[in-house]
Amino acid sequence: MTRYFFTLLFTVITGAVAAQTNIIGFTSENTKKQLELEKSFESKLNPKNLDEWMQKMSAQPHWVGTEFGRKNAEWIQKQFKSWGYDAKIETYHVLFPYPKIRVVEMTAPTTYTAKLTAVPVDGDEFTAQGDALLPSYNAFSTDGDVEAELVFVNYGIPADYEELDKLGISVEGKIVIAKYAGSWRGIKPKLAAEHGAIGCLIYSDPKDDGYVRGDVYPKGAFKNKTGVQRGSVMDMPTYPGDVLTPGYGATKDAKRLNREDAPTITKIPVLPISNEDAQPLLQALDGQVVPNSWKGGLPITYHIGPGPAKVHLKLEFDWQLKPAHNVIATMKGTDFPDQWVMRGNHHDAWVHGANDPISGMVALMEEARAVGELAKKGHKPKRTLIYCAWDAEEPGLIGSTEWVEDHKAELQQKVVAYINTDGNGRGFLGAGGSHSLQAMVSEVAGTVIDPQKGVSVKERKSALNRVNGGEKDFGLYALGSGSDYTPFIQHAGIAALNLGFGGENAGGEYHTIYDTYPHYKRFKDPEFAYGVALANTAGRISLRLANADVLPFEYEQWHQTVSTYLQEVINTSETMRREVEKHNKMVDENIYELAADPRKPFKKPVKEEEIPYLNFAPLQNAMAAMETSIAAFSKIDISKLSAAKRDDLNNKLMLAEHVLTSEEGLPRRGWYKHQIYAPGFYTGYGVKTLPGVREAIEQKNWTEAQEQINKLADTFNAFNTYIQKMSPLN
């Protein structure tokens, strides 16, 4: 491209920008008002509040059912009331296991009894609260008492079991030990059980969040050798929320499953341990040396086993119903009270949870406080704003899920969008969610100023992308699971966003006794400048959704993104076909055996089933048709719409996301109804886009793949019709 052409292009672009200064969904007149309102909102945000509130809410451990947790909820409610909100606590009664017995001991070839205790550290009194700290465990592990030889399974994800199979190693009847990371933790006991293991240990390898990454706490932010990550292993990819009340609210009198029948409790006992406790066990393993990519950071040669290390694992839990207190604070809209813009963050933590979740919670509260101040000065939102502080997120998104299940019908009629936050730190804006909101979020990101660099958070993120060799475009990532947006988008089909800053706040404190206020102040967001940036970003988004003349959903970027997902899925099947062809040829020609070292175990590979050609045309046609409809829809000039047409358009727009769901949901997990985004059945938090089609292909279930293609095409065609009908020109 010549310099002349560049100059010309630049003129055209900047010219275009100068001409179109309206923000998405607002007329010229209201754009000006809205930007002034947002400026006023921003000016009210005060980092000192975040600091003070974090100290208060993270002073003691506050997992679901604790006294301190209840007090936090009541205090949050009180704050919201003082800011002018109609705030109530909605309580659900949810199954929650507390660890009574935890035993991990090596019984051969030497003996070792795991300590299962993280040490207090100098300069952080919170880590010395002794018995008040929740013992380290994985919630929703089944009870169990097992003893068997140990097998090291790397991260314990599907690729690792494929590798074990190639090496001729079975975990049948064994206890597996897996590293944390590589997938959501719940996948590890799930896959281990599917492969016949009878117990599972998960440990934090120093390569993943310990001394290999950086200095350990208290010198640095990373995990010392005694730190243990707590966390849920409930089978959330099947359904999250209370294990006894799938699909409906866990109200006091709700009908409940027997615990024995609850499908989302693990099949085998599982416990997390520190690397100090893992090292003697791993060191006692023999057998093959692990593949290179499996190696961790302990000063040992990693072997797979099985044995001679033999481990006894005994777990017993106190299974009780505990009250989960959700705080719901409402500010009624002046013009459209039945159109709800929802914001949420959880308030429960595994221990003190200064970062997870309090750093996000205090940002949400400061945002709500500023919105309340504006309202008191007469700037009430046109639509209803609802702020939520969820309980019981940590054990399995329970508070939010029960609430959404309980109110589902009303929410599906009234909610415009749900905006989620969770732990927050220093660095770059990460934003995920419905791609119909991408254009609006991008605009907002262009107005929020990064506290460290003085450019917009969008510009800063774009700089990071470029330094990492990527493009400078701002995009939303697709939502899988891992926080409270899941029941909204995945189950109820409500447009959702998840927002947070990070990337300059790495550490190993996640779900340990080290996630405390002193740790946060030293390593996360010392001045709460990014807490304010988060309140600013989420608040502007909420206020735009609340006040827009026409709801700021945009479908051209949506279409562009979904097209890349479709192309990925097509490419995946083609790559698989080429690889199977190549593999089968190499099996035929005995190539693997010729290349193998005869002094190492070798399992001769067998030929794989050839990959059939799938008919992607229904999807391709649907996408092509949508492109035309969306192009037409995008030409609407909102300033020329009558009030009635605008109202009608808004009523349709707010429900559009729901058209992308199917009532019967995904195969084998009907709770998940969204057809574009879902957590992976074997990745847990990690998203699978176009999940019905993609997972069927990945699992080589070709009949189902074609069924899911056709079903998704029906969904797309319905969405196309919906877009056509939305257009006030029709």
Next chain:
Amino acid sequence: MTRYFFTLLFTVITGAVAAQTNIIGFTSENTKKQLELEKSFESKLNPKNLDEWMQKMSAQPHWVGTEFGRKNAEWIQKQFKSWGYDAKIETYHVLFPYPKIRVVEMTAPTTYTAKLTAVPVDGDEFTAQGDALLPSYNAFSTDGDVEAELVFVNYGIPADYEELDKLGISVEGKIVIAKYAGSWRGIKPKLAAEHGAIGCLIYSDPKDDGYVRGDVYPKGAFKNKTGVQRGSVMDMPTYPGDVLTPGYGATKDAKRLNREDAPTITKIPVLPISNEDAQPLLQALDGQVVPNSWKGGLPITYHIGPGPAKVHLKLEFDWQLKPAHNVIATMKGTDFPDQWVMRGNHHDAWVHGANDPISGMVALMEEARAVGELAKKGHKPKRTLIYCAWDAEEPGLIGSTEWVEDHKAELQQKVVAYINTDGNGRGFLGAGGSHSLQAMVSEVAGTVIDPQKGVSVKERKSALNRVNGGEKDFGLYALGSGSDYTPFIQHAGIAALNLGFGGENAGGEYHTIYDTYPHYKRFKDPEFAYGVALANTAGRISLRLANADVLPFEYEQWHQTVSTYLQEVINTSETMRREVEKHNKMVDENIYELAADPRKPFKKPVKEEEIPYLNFAPLQNAMAAMETSIAAFSKIDISKLSAAKRDDLNNKLMLAEHVLTSEEGLPRRGWYKHQIYAPGFYTGYGVKTLPGVREAIEQKNWTEAQEQINKLADTFNAFNTYIQKMSPLN
């Protein structure tokens, strides 16, 4: 491709193979004779000899100048004589430093004195020879006594100093500590000195050849925490061989440089240490945490420093002239006594050297013994065969280099090719060398049977390539440096090969006290089956070169390979240009600073000089012209040549490689005369093809790059003329 077409193609190919059964360089009649001779040769190879001779020659340490080394040379001479060779010992007098004082101690913030001693291990009596073992050191380190803060520099290669510069860290006036591996060791003190460091430590990180790789000796083959790699740090990329007699033989009365003026002795003191000795030093470093890719396998957080660790390094050597005894064993050719086919392997070791070099030495001897047997039965080679056992390879290719320099004029007139071997093990054939020999080596590799798999070693290598995702073609790698082929090909311009098996014999014994017979028997080539395969491969190649009707040089594969080198060089300059453009744009737009974490040190990048367009046309035109000449040359039917024409052709062919050299050699290192292959000035052993052009581009010396392009084009044009003149049709 359809099945029908496949079948058709198969028929065509196999048909073609059936029609052309002659081996390269032999008429039909002589092909049959030669293959029978080789079969007979192969049948005489006996692994028991290799085993017995290894035990004998590796019983005691035998570095240059030792009594045991001299005895080995005399014993080798005696063997050759007994097999019918005219064997003599040619002795050179070469400077060799023996360590008198070695002190490494940490003086702050705590103290630690390095042990500098590897421990004896159970089951290997050779490791318990105490004072008879050569102390661990780097030969041709300068004497020195320095004390300074320590800086960790990863592998201490150019990319690492670029990274340090980005991080704003200087090694000026410091002592650096570098990991072994990543480059030839001599690069580390060379670059450290260029950057102002005053001392250098090199240690073996467990990630590279210790417990991270696999079980350590004696349980497994890898380096235990006390093992230290010895090795030369002489500046071999400038010139190898005796440091005092550059370019001429180190005969008794040769004129010698003063040691102070020898340019290939390091500028700063350097010593290798174990990771047991390195760990306290590294652990005492603070400052920035190292980049991810720098992290090793010790159980510490790696920091760069400088300091607070302060190190005192004191080294003093006994600099003496030592006799280097080369054994030269000749079997005169019946038909062409003045055409020499040369084979060589060194006999000196750092300690016992069971693997390096004895495993290759015994294969060479068994090959020579079988050739001798054939000769005794009347099957003498047509050309002269010369077997060499070099001394003083370890300190800097000294024995071979002095011999080549001493006899250079004669060698350049008489040597057809030099075939080198060195340490050998179990696995896959690795073959490097002049690409004019690729077609012949490929043919031989197709006839040698792999002892483990029963297919040819060529097929087995091809299987490995395919399993690793590559092509199945057999190719020669390009020669850099690291063994005794260097003076032949790089300096004298004699076609050369380097052969060896490996890939299933990984370990950490290299240049340590653990490279012993028991280690070799357990982890390298227990049955000496690959020792025999090496003798078989090298022997067949030697015999083909010795007996060919027309010397088996082939230029179509040569041209194809050299064309890829040229394309690489062109691509390099284009990639550099794009990267500089991108970088400069990002500097202009302040992108790096926007993406940087303000809590970490950040040095603002500056704009780089734009990359000019070089005129590659002279090279491209030369390659195009050669393609035509080579195609014509390849059409020669050797069976139709008169004896005189054949003789003339052979006389030209044997000297063709020399046309690819230039008398003035490479810039700043005139000893290196080959224009296609050279060890990298900043990689050491690693090859740089088309070195004059490539290194000028890499160093961004554009004037020199264009000069070297033009010079190389002259060389290519001369080679083209030579090929045209070789053709008997002309």
